[in-house]
Amino acid sequence: MPGIDRLSFYVPKYYLDMKTLASERGIDPGKFYIGIGQEAMSISPPDEDVVTMAANAALQCLEGEDNQTIRSLIFATESGIDQSKAAGIYVHSLLGLPSTCQVFEVKQACCSSTMALYAALDRVARRPEQKVLVIASDIARYGIGTAGEPTQGAGAVAMLVSAKPRLVDIMPQSGSFTEDVMDFWRPNYLDEALVDGKFSIRMYLKALTHAWNDFQNDGGAPFAELSRFCYHQPFTKMAHKAHRALRNLANDDQEFHNSILETGLRYNRRIGNTYTASLYINLCSLLEQEKDDLTHDKVGMFSYGSGCVGTYFHGAVRPGYHKHHFGDIHEAMLDDRIELTYDEYTSFYEHQLPIDGSAYSIDAYETGAFRLAGIQEHQRCYERSAACAAALKKLHGAA
Ligand code: HMG
Numbered sequence: 001m002p003g004i005d006r007l008s009f010y011v012p013k014y015y016l017d018m019k020t021l022a023s024e025r026g027i028d029p030g031k032f033y034i035g036i037g038q039e040a041m042s043i044s045p046p047d048e049d050v051v052t053m054a055a056n057a058a059l060q061c062l063e064g065e066d067n068q069t070i071r072s073l074i075f076a077t078e079s080g081i082d083q084s085k086a087a088g089i090y091v092h093s094l095l096g097l098p099s100t101c102q103v104f105e106v107k108q109a110c111c112s113s114t115m116a117l118y119a120a121l122d123r124v125a126r127r128p129e130q131k132v133l134v135i136a137s138d139i140a141r142y143g144i145g146t147a148g149e150p151t152q153g154a155g156a157v158a159m160l161v162s163a164k165p166r167l168v169d170i171m172p173q174s175g176s177f178t179e180d181v182m183d184f185w186r187p188n189y190l191d192e193a194l195v196d197g198k199f200s201i202r203m204y205l206k207a208l209t210h211a212w213n214d215f216q217n218d219g220g221a222p223f224a225e226l227s228r229f230c231y232h233q234p235f236t237k238m239a240h241k242a243h244r245a246l247r248n249l250a251n252d253d254q255e256f257h258n259s260i261l262e263t264g265l266r267y268n269r270r271i272g273n274t275y276t277a278s279l280y281i282n283l284c285s286l287l288e289q290e291k292d293d294l295t296h297d298k299v300g301m302f303s304y305g306s307g308c309v310g311t312y313f314h315g316a317v318r319p320g321y322h323k324h325h326f327g328d329i330h331e332a333m334l335d336d337r338i339e340l341t342y343d344e345y346t347s348f349y350e351h352q353l354p355i356d357g358s359a360y361s362i363d364a365y366e367t368g369a370f371r372l373a374g375i376q377e378h379q380r381c382y383e384r385s386a387a388c389a390a391a392l393k394k395l396h397g398a399a
Helices: 018-025 029-035 050-062 087-095 112-126 197-217 236-249 259-271 275-289 327-335 342-350 386-397
Strands: 003-010 014-017 040-043 070-076 102-106 131-140 153-162 168-178 228-231 298-305 309-317 370-376 379-384
Touching: 003 050, 003 275, 003 327, 014 018, 014 342, 018 029, 018 342, 040 259, 040 342, 050 087, 050 131, 050 153, 050 370, 050 379, 050 386, 070 087, 070 112, 087 102, 087 131, 087 379, 102 112, 112 131, 112 153, 112 168, 112 275, 112 298, 131 275, 153 259, 153 275, 168 197, 197 236, 197 298, 197 309, 228 236, 228 259, 228 275, 236 259, 236 298, 259 275, 259 327, 275 298, 275 327, 379 386
Parallel strands: 040 153, 070 102, 070 131, 228 298
Antiparallel strands: 003 153, 003 168, 014 040, 131 153, 168 309, 298 309, 370 379
């Protein structure tokens, strides 16, 4: 059964603790820590964008792979950097992927990573000798001082999709729901999303209900067969709200144990909303943080993208999965981040690239293997760091 062969994520080196934001806004930190379930949010410095985060996430995922087998790179984002050119082409170049690897970008808010995953599954089902690299990368940005501000974040996830996956088989049944609503959107002329927060939560839950019913009609696993649940997490409390709704829907009267969700929320609680990457960081957290053996466990997954589309599907964890994840690397990456003061956060937030294409160079901050160096004649110029040379050598040397 085709599925996810490798899974890795990347977050910027900087974060804002929610208590810093709470104190600045005169709000009880409990509202953020408990009320929305967030401890911190990842903040990208001026020289990181969806391309650099994506390339960093993929670097880990591709280590030891024969890149010649990767015939497609599908990039999901709602923080696009160009109306025409796919952001994935820059990633393709930064990683030195073969020219025979086709690249394209998909969009439907946070749900587009799931569309990208499904496109990849179809491709490897037809051509089992090939692999597809799916990358989801986003910077969640709301206005300063708005209700959405504490639900920001930044990060990217990379998934290698294959016909014989080492981590999770993705089952063919799925359920979907689409409705034209304005719960969250970002017009081309704005850098921040517009949102009707309470309505967006209601739409998320409505989409979950309908997508679940459609999933059941499609022969998907009944609730009692699913032992773990992953959700798109704009903030981790949303997963609890969603799971409560799903249990009601399935008339589940068993006692709820927090552990069913908890290990899957750990990373997102420290990262914040990563839009397209969020659901798959939840899956990553579950596979890497859960102490119990998950082999053959069926995992229900709900993907929600405002606007809106919801999709329910499920996967089954492969035997030996724990030998193929990057838990230690991901934990160290989260532990090694630099905490921002409020003023540093606002200065990162306020940084803007020129919109007249004039030559502009960006100060160097702490980044991973790639950074955005500046703009020249309306073109983004990316740079590889010294650490990158060694990583790329490892990548291509292994092929
Ligand atoms: P708000 O109005 O600031 O918060 O907006 P609130 O007053 O509703 O409080 C939040 C929770 O904190 C409540 O709990 C309070 O009781 C609790 P709930 O009733 O929800 O269980 N609370 C406290 N708890 C402990 N100690 C305290 C305390 N005070 C209050 N002292 C909102 C919150 C999430 C609406 C806002 O941040 C927002 O608009 N965020 C952006 C929109 C969003 O994330 N929507 C989620 C669904 S849509 C989605 O997921 C798609 C998306 O990812 C985009 C895409 O698809 O591309 C956003």
